[in-house]
Amino acid sequence: MQSWQDGPTRSAIIEFVARVSREVDPVERVAVFDNDGTLWCEKPMYIQLDFIVRRLADKVAADPSLAEGQPYLAAHNGDLQWFGGAITKHYQGDDTDLKTLAAAVLSLHDSVKVEDHAAAVGTFFAEAMHPTLHRRYLECTYAPMVELLRYLADHEFACYIVSGGGRDFMRPVTSQIYGIPPERVVGSAQGLKFVGADGYGDLLLQPALDIWDDGPEKPVRIWNRIGRRPIFAAGNSNGDDEMLMYTGAQDGPSLKMLVHHDDAEREFAYTAGAERALGHAEQYGWTTVSMRDDWATVFRD
């Protein structure tokens, strides 16, 4: 745990793991991690949004007439403010642009085989750079959290990702960057359709949302996928609040961790979208991680 500064947070982790090692059957050692803003950087925009913008721009390159409408025009022009504005307007009660965006995003991979989609994601990650941090997205994971994943695995925890991000966007890289295999990646997802002929079959992505894995849906998906209550959870936003509440039986050891982005110098400083979770962390004694004070390093080299 050398990427963590000495202090109460690091001590809390080490004491928790020591207690679990003594008291908890290995099969019950389930740990769940949010991804965006908890394991990898989510600013200035979600990494998946960058992937989507590039794929939309690819479509315009193949069919320039698409640039007559949004979100293709914004993607073609690299107008990221349009995408941010769609989300801002949503919170102001105007869903017009978000609906336009969602329809285009869901149709992006309509009828694409899941294996071909995974290959497209792999190509993106092989090349794409973070716009301001001067490193590949694959190197935008938080070194202390990756070290924590390994530390927990070394103590016979099963670590899962439970993210609002796309399940099939994360899976192609999680083994490499986190040591988490596809079957332990829980996230939002498009619908799938089985198409078979001559004794074989494939799964094709469909232009409809199947799972929106955020907020109260996170504990539901945890039960669906794992069938146990976690004893460790880490998140960074209001979308993780219910997952943190669900974690830990009332009479056993548990650790509920909230990553607080307070390091403008090395990463980003923001609390927007995390207000309720930060309030609960203080109210219920969850472990708040200060990126500035608790992390000796932020990114892996």
Added chain:
Amino acid sequence: MQSWQDGPTRSAIIEFVARVSREVDPVERVAVFDNDGTLWCEKPMYIQLDFIVRRLADKVAADPSLAEGQPYLAAHNGDLQWFGGAITKHYQGDDTDLKTLAAAVLSLHDSVKVEDHAAAVGTFFAEAMHPTLHRRYLECTYAPMVELLRYLADHEFACYIVSGGGRDFMRPVTSQIYGIPPERVVGSAQGLKFVGADGYGDLLLQPALDIWDDGPEKPVRIWNRIGRRPIFAAGNSNGDDEMLMYTGAQDGPSLKMLVHHDDAEREFAYTAGAERALGHAEQYGWTTVSMRDDWATVFRD
């Protein structure tokens, strides 16, 4: 593999596993098994239906006025023909009784905590006997299939159940009877709702179907849960047909197995509901298991 008779089926399994051990990365060794009729006995009625009938009868005992209507009257009287008839009528185009039954079944555990439901299932299995085989349901698993599960696990396969049966009905016993933990049990499921207060939360069953894990939905759920294409699949009915078609890349080793119930003496003999899958097995060269000829023993002692 001593519970399997010497012969082409046993040889096909052993040769497949030997080839996989040489050629396939352990992370790709995914095996999927249907449950009812593949791992445990499904005749004269699904084990889960027996659980449901007993729970319905419990409700009548607590509130005798329920016996004025179905399916409570049938449950109270032990009239299993009414339940079978509801399903028969469904296939004849009349859903009236099936809808009455489904509504009652979904409401049975309305707002029950998932842990309390698991405890009720555990109590059922601790006591319940098969109506004709003179053994507990827990002893109605097929010895050759349990041996196969272990044989595959010994060769670094990850074995999953992918069943039309209830996910949360199977999970409480699959570790004990199959060595399959809850996170590797895929099945049909009711909706869940998160209810939180004071920093803690629980998941409550809801009176609505979330997943009906049968037919073309099986490969979809396999991708959702596992994120890989299996290389081994075993089933016994038309509901497993798409799962078998989905199994195996066209250029790698795979084994697709269909259990054929042809042993009236030791178990049951039937093909109803398996016609299409048996046809595909013959057409595409899948491995058909004859319970009568291929199994040295049927049930574990």
